[in-house]
Amino acid sequence: MAGRTSELRIVDPILTTFARGYKNAALVCDTLFPWVGVDKEAGKLPQFGKEAFRIYQTLRALRAKSNRINPESYGHIDVILEEHDLEYPIDYRERQEASQVLPLERWATNVVTQGIRLRCEKQCADLAQDVNSYPTGNKIVLAGGDKFSAPTTSNPIGVIEDGKDAVRQRIGTNPNTGVIGYEAWKKMKQHPQFIDRIKYSMKGVLTVDLLKEIIEVDNIIIGAAVFDNEAGGAFTDLWADNIILAYVPQKANDAERSEYEPSFGYTFRKKDHPLVDTRVEDGKVQIIRNTDIFKPYIVGGEAGYLIKGTN
Numbered sequence: 001m002a003g004r005t006s007e008l009r010i011v012d013p014i015l016t017t018f019a020r021g022y023k024n025a026a027l028v029c030d031t032l033f034p035w036v037g038v039d040k041e042a043g044k045l046p047q048f049g050k051e052a053f054r055i056y057q058t059l060r061a062l063r064a065k066s067n068r069i070n071p072e073s074y075g076h077i078d079v080i081l082e083e084h085d086l087e088y089p090i091d092y093r094e095r096q097e098a099s100q101v102l103p104l105e106r107w108a109t110n111v112v113t114q115g116i117r118l119r120c121e122k123q124c125a126d127l128a129q130d131v132n133s134y135p136t137g138n139k140i141v142l143a144g145g146d147k148f149s150a151p152t153t154s155n156p157i158g159v160i161e162d163g164k165d166a167v168r169q170r171i172g173t174n175p176n177t178g179v180i181g182y183e184a185w186k187k188m189k190q191h192p193q194f195i196d197r198i199k200y201s202m203k204g205v206l207t208v209d210l211l212k213e214i215i216e217v218d219n220i221i222i223g224a225a226v227f228d229n230e231a232g233g234a235f236t237d238l239w240a241d242n243i244i245l246a247y248v249p250q251k252a253n254d255a256e257r258s259e260y261e262p263s264f265g266y267t268f269r270k271k272d273h274p275l276v277d278t279r280v281e282d283g284k285v286q287i288i289r290n291t292d293i294f295k296p297y298i299v300g301g302e303a304g305y306l307i308k309g310t311n
Contacts, residue, residue, distance in 0.1 A: 015276040029124035037271040086112040087289035108288035163305035170302040181239035241311040269294035
């Protein structure tokens with residue numbers, strides 16, 4: 001009986017709330033692939049094309065026929081969520097030595113939540129930086145003198161404007177979101193085109209806010225996250241020297257989102273997750289475990305544009 005009791009898992013509502021409110025400014029997956037809660041771990045969801053972004057004629061004259069949409073063919077995405085979990089051990093001796101200022105349960109919750117969120121970040125980065133994720137005309141691979149590292153021959157503002165126009169031609173609206181890899185951002189800050197645009201500004205240094213004004217994209221974030229695999233070694237950038245432009249509907253919070261609203265991408269997550277539970281092993285080690293069920297998908301490739309290999 002004692003052995004069974006020691007393995008009892010109890011969902012902790014306080015730690016669960018802490019995990020669900022977790023934020024990390026270095027992670028950008030929430031910006032490009034915002035969370036959407038779904039009831040089931042598998043199902044079919046719409047794949048958005050031009051029709052989803054179109055503005056229709058809705059005005060009807062007196063006694064006129066209703067304005068009817070002529071449906072285009074559209075596809076579905078087979079969504080299959082995946083379970084991710086991490087657990088962290090706290091020895092009873094560590095608990096005795098811990099201060100009240102840093103409760104070990106919250107520390108452990110932060111560690112396992114960060115680990116799962118970093119895995120999600122890598123999944124999103126792999127998707128968004130894959131040229132195969134975009135239709136023809138919605139991607140460019142820079143080479144030679146077109147790379148931003150060639151300051152006298154490259155035209156970064158022109159390349160970005162071409163990308164914006166490609167999205168607008170596809171879906172009828174400009175991209176409102178940009179994700180810039182850290183190495184690409186370093187080259188952009190030093191590029192003569194941008195320096196010339198800001199030379200009369202107070203700071204004289206290209207900032208994200210100034211970039212928003214220059215390229216007219218409202219929501220820009222720098223992908224600065226790095227990772228180290230469990231084998232150890234040097235840290236690697238999750239977001240390489242690439243730029244992703246995309247249309248992503250802006251909402252005050254994830255609760256307002258719907259999987260049926262057109263967007264470049266979403267991370268579908270089973271509702272009421274993540275969950276944090278605790279158990280005790282051998283009466284001496286408390287285990288804090290985070291379980292999350294999710295998977296990111298590109299649901300509207302035409303709403304995105306990839307600029308690859310800026311350096």
